[in-house]
Amino acid sequence: VGFGHLANAMERSLRRGAPGGAIDNRLRGSLAWLLLVLPLPLLCAWLLVVLPWPVALAGHALLLWFALGGRSLADHVDAVATPLVAGELNEARRALGWMVSRETATLGAEEVARATVETTLENGNDAVFGALFWAALLGGPGALAFRLANTLDAMWGYKDERRIYFGWCAARADDVLGLIPARLTALTYA
Numbered sequence: 001v002g003f004g005h006l007a008n009a010m011e012r013s014l015r016r017g018a019p020g021g022a023i024d025n026r027l028r029g030s031l032a033w034l035l036l037v038l039p040l041p042l043l044c045a046w047l048l049v050v051l052p053w054p055v056a057l058a059g060h061a062l063l064l065w066f067a068l069g070g071r072s073l074a075d076h077v078d079a080v081a082t083p084l085v086a087g088e089l090n091e092a093r094r095a096l097g098w099m100v101s102r103e104t105a106t107l108g109a110e111e112v113a114r115a116t117v118e119t120t121l122e123n124g125n126d127a128v129f130g131a132l133f134w135a136a137l138l139g140g141p142g143a144l145a146f147r148l149a150n151t152l153d154a155m156w157g158y159k160d161e162r163r164i165y166f167g168w169c170a171a172r173a174d175d176v177l178g179l180i181p182a183r184l185t186a187l188t189y190a
Contacts, residue, residue: 003036007036010035014032026169029169033170040148041145044141045138064131067131067147068143076098079095080099083095084112084116093112096115102115129185130146130177131147132181156171
């Protein structure tokens with residue numbers, strides 16, 4: 001939540017007075033991505049190198065713990081599944097709306113269930129498997145960088161008028177960082 005507020009403030013700051021052209025907004029969005037995603041993981045990586053190994057090991061574990069979002073994902077799924085099973089379709093639609101970026105008001109029960117499964121599989125990569133993959137490669141700082149990049153994609157990676165160019169870097173970076181973990185996630189689910 002705090003990172004989200006920081007990202008919103010960065011976007012407002014970098015857009016202030018911007019002419020709004022495609023190239024200008026892509027550059028501003030790329031600068032925002034670099035300033036938001038890289039400094040903290042790089043600082044953590046440096047600290048974990050200079051600290052004694054037992055403290056560094058705990059630091060890696062703590063960063064991975066922060067990066068994992070499995071509990072939150074389960075809570076969101078339960079918020080849809082419980083009312084859906086109870087026949088409270090409107091409540092299930094409302095809860096699904098918190099998880100997906102599409103209109104849910106007209107979905108039937110089967111469509112709500114399908115959308116919940118689809119977003120659970122996708123977010124399983126974003127919240128769990130992707131973070132584990134990057135932690136295996138680069139330790140806690142890798143997991144943290146992945147989640148920060150993924151959060152910016154969730155905030156800016158849309159093709160609406162406001163974000164199509166500003167969020168370009170966030171969307172592409174998330175695609176690149178998730179390329180291998182997403183395929184490993186699919187194999188795991190299969």
